[in-house]
Amino acid sequence: MDLRPSPIAGTWYPGDAESLAISIDQFLHDVEPKDIQGQIVGLIVPHAGHRYSGGVAAHAFRLIQGYQPEVVVVLSPLHTYADEVILTTDHDAYATPLGAVPVDHDLTLKLATQLEQDHGLRLGRIRNDREHSLEIELPFLQRCIKSAYSLVPIMVREQSTEVAQALGQEIGKLMQDRFCLIIASSDLSHFYPQEVAERLDRAMLDHLEQFDPPGLIEAEQQGRGFACGRGAIAATLWSTRFLGANRVEVLTHATSGDITGDYDSVVGYGSAVIYHEV
Numbered sequence: 001m002d003l004r005p006s007p008i009a010g011t012w013y014p015g016d017a018e019s020l021a022i023s024i025d026q027f028l029h030d031v032e033p034k035d036i037q038g039q040i041v042g043l044i045v046p047h048a049g050h051r052y053s054g055g056v057a058a059h060a061f062r063l064i065q066g067y068q069p070e071v072v073v074v075l076s077p078l079h080t081y082a083d084e085v086i087l088t089t090d091h092d093a094y095a096t097p098l099g100a101v102p103v104d105h106d107l108t109l110k111l112a113t114q115l116e117q118d119h120g121l122r123l124g125r126i127r128n129d130r131e132h133s134l135e136i137e138l139p140f141l142q143r144c145i146k147s148a149y150s151l152v153p154i155m156v157r158e159q160s161t162e163v164a165q166a167l168g169q170e171i172g173k174l175m176q177d178r179f180c181l182i183i184a185s186s187d188l189s190h191f192y193p194q195e196v197a198e199r200l201d202r203a204m205l206d207h208l209e210q211f212d213p214p215g216l217i218e219a220e221q222q223g224r225g226f227a228c229g230r231g232a233i234a235a236t237l238w239s240t241r242f243l244g245a246n247r248v249e250v251l252t253h254a255t256s257g258d259i260t261g262d263y264d265s266v267v268g269y270g271s272a273v274i275y276h277e278v
Contacts, residue, residue: 159231168238
């Protein structure tokens with residue numbers, strides 16, 4: 001199997017299987033699960049190193065322990081430049097210390113075809129990327145989902161409303177007959193004092209809870225909020241709405257200052273669940 005090697009194991013999270021499993025399980029154990037009255041369709045989770053944002057991410061991942069989805073779609077930003085506005089991996093699987101996560105190339109090919117035919121967008125393929133924001137979520141998935149599933153990994157470079165809406169709609173169409181889980185990976189504000197970060201983060205979380213993907217992107221464009229994966233979040237909202245979700249609930253919010261004690265320059269983290277309320 002052609003594995004995409006991990007560039008962050010041993011730095012962003014523990015590098016051996018036993019330590020990583022213990023660490024993830026402890027994050028999950030420390031969270032009191034929320035009672036969600038409905039079918040979970042998606043999650044919003046942060047993507048800093050596990051030491052900083054693992055506790056926030058665990059609030060969302062705790063809700064899917066025991067889930068048995070057929071497919072998991074993970075959407076993240078791309079923090080480096082690429083010619084294409086949307087990318088996926090060209091490898092057969094992602095490697096983590098917990099094993100390989102197989103990529104569903106059939107579905108990514110169908111998605112690529114839909115995006116190009118309907119929107120003129122090319123889904124590029126990349127090898128040996130160093131993007132942390134997608135991989136950082138995989139160990140949580142590996143500890144929470146024990147059944148076999150395939151991965152559709154999507155990295156969004158251009159986080160415009162037009163690209164996010166097109167991507168979200170096509171993912172929704174592609175997944176409408178499958179038991180799937182759609183995950184957006186995004187941190188919130190970056191390197192502001194705590195009081196500024198809380199204001200910027202609150203604006204994004206408000207649009208999130210309002211199920212308002214255009215408003216979420218506009219909040220950053222207007223300087224009212226900040227999320228490095230705003231396009232990934234918006235695409236996730238559009239795709240989960242297509243699949244019948246009607247409620248977003250923010251689970252928790254924190255900043256790096258809550259871990260380091262330095263509140264002069266913080267990164268914001270939030271987690272949320274998207275579901276069909278019954």
